[in-house]
Amino acid sequence: MIALPGNIENIDGIVIGASAGGVEAMSAILPALPARLRAAVFVVLHLPRERPSLLVDIFSHKCALPVREAQDKEPVEPGTIYFAPPDYHLLLDAGPSLSLSADELVHYSRPSIDVLFESAADQYGARLLGIILTGGNRDGAAGLAAVRRRGGVTLVQEPGEAQVPLMPESALKEGPVDFVLPLERIAALLRTLAGRME
Amino acid sequence: MSDADDQAFDIELKLLVDAIFLRYHYDFRGYAQASLKRRLTVARDRFGCRSLSQLQDKVLHDPATFPALLDYLTVQVSEMFRDPAYFLALREKIVPLLRTYPSLKFWVAGCSTGEEVYSLAILLREEGLLSRSLIYATDINSHALAKAEAGVFEIDRIPGFTENHRRSGARSSLSDYYTAAYGRAVFDKSLRKHIVFSDHSLATDSVFAEVQLVSCRNVLIYFNRELQDRAVGLFHEALCRKGFLGIGSKESLRFSRHAGSFVDRVREDRIYQKADQP
Numbered sequence: 001m002i003a004l005p006g007n008i009e010n011i012d013g014i015v016i017g018a019s020a021g022g023v024e025a026m027s028a029i030l031p032a033l034p035a036r037l038r039a040a041v042f043v044v045l046h047l048p049r050e051r052p053s054l055l056v057d058i059f060s061h062k063c064a065l066p067v068r069e070a071q072d073k074e075p076v077e078p079g080t081i082y083f084a085p086p087d088y089h090l091l092l093d094a095g096p097s098l099s100l101s102a103d104e105l106v107h108y109s110r111p112s113i114d115v116l117f118e119s120a121a122d123q124y125g126a127r128l129l130g131i132i133l134t135g136g137n138r139d140g141a142a143g144l145a146a147v148r149r150r151g152g153v154t155l156v157q158e159p160g161e162a163q164v165p166l167m168p169e170s171a172l173k174e175g176p177v178d179f180v181l182p183l184e185r186i187a188a189l190l191r192t193l194a195g196r197m198e
Numbered sequence: 199m200s201d202a203d204d205q206a207f208d209i210e211l212k213l214l215v216d217a218i219f220l221r222y223h224y225d226f227r228g229y230a231q232a233s234l235k236r237r238l239t240v241a242r243d244r245f246g247c248r249s250l251s252q253l254q255d256k257v258l259h260d261p262a263t264f265p266a267l268l269d270y271l272t273v274q275v276s277e278m279f280r281d282p283a284y285f286l287a288l289r290e291k292i293v294p295l296l297r298t299y300p301s302l303k304f305w306v307a308g309c310s311t312g313e314e315v316y317s318l319a320i321l322l323r324e325e326g327l328l329s330r331s332l333i334y335a336t337d338i339n340s341h342a343l344a345k346a347e348a349g350v351f352e353i354d355r356i357p358g359f360t361e362n363h364r365r366s367g368a369r370s371s372l373s374d375y376y377t378a379a380y381g382r383a384v385f386d387k388s389l390r391k392h393i394v395f396s397d398h399s400l401a402t403d404s405v406f407a408e409v410q411l412v413s414c415r416n417v418l419i420y421f422n423r424e425l426q427d428r429a430v431g432l433f434h435e436a437l438c439r440k441g442f443l444g445i446g447s448k449e450s451l452r453f454s455r456h457a458g459s460f461v462d463r464v465r466e467d468r469i470y471q472k473a474d475q476p
Contacts, residue, residue: 070448071448071449071450071452072419072446072448072450073426073450074453075453088419088448089233089236091230091232091233091236093230093231093232093422094231099230099232099233099419100419100448100449101230101233101419101420102275102419103233103236103237103274104275115236119232119235119236122204122235123232149204
């Protein structure tokens, strides 16, 4: 059993970021989220910018929770998985509601993990769980630091296990995190989390 | 930055936006907070300021600062024929209806540096409609408008534009419309003859003409719901009976107060048509 920080029972938002190897890593995690989860889940996965996103199709079949591509100004519904659309940044705004931007690339990426995590930290504060997975890019490190600064819970995939370790390593260099876990235990933690939030 | 700094930032942002409105009459008060915050964070760092208060001091007292800041707050880097499917839908599904009008007016709202305007002009030229068309291209940033009016783009952007153009159902080669020189592509003056560039704010100005089509893509995402409602209200007022509105591929009128005033025309490419009033 993993020791959980005190504020984990109050998580309303989960932000997840990944790059290279991310589809596989997400496949180990998102299907583990049980249908009773009341937190909303926001995902940034770096993909080629011009390809229409197949993520919603891929994950709808695998997940117990509804999976959607984020639309601008959409009010956030609990227990829903939102993917950032290709070639847009996904941000959280007051409400909370979803917000998109076509602003410049961050870490060569749009959507950027930093952009999502920093805006989500503003909206959710300590009620946010931030997760950084495999990737060959430093995006997400500053974002996870913002989650920590606002009192949220931080989790990084064990770099040794990641398909590409640079992204989790970069996140760990930015400061202490609450958990460093392999995918299997991240999935287990998310199941536990959903149980405790009932 | 600490949590306390984060909270101070939100207060400073509100003060700065008020200061800009009072001093320069540019109204960012209805902009979506999260992306505005991100843009101001970038601007603060590039201007070498520790805080937004310090940036505000510069904005109020140094006349060179605000025009430079305006670029951070407004300039969208777009592409010609961005989302080729949108232009293909205009070509195949909307142009046949536009042909029935003896003269045509278009409004590209929030045109920034002009990529979208030239795309539309080229499409109309290809479809044989440009000679009877007038395109209003508006933005709040006069610096961006001047660039748009010049019609000059970096040559290294042209391959991307060309590929987008091709995928939009092109009937000609993009190279027919520009001259390359000194690392830049200068677009044809004969396109510009059909474009009127002008300063216009969706936040504070009103409607100036009746048009058959409004194209306003990836502008509404920067507005909060109230300002979106104002902008879409202006579009509705500007459109002729059964006129068309095109918005960005991830934007929607679903959450707008005016949702009922439009019907889907090409749903997947976000082209709406003004509904007949009951």
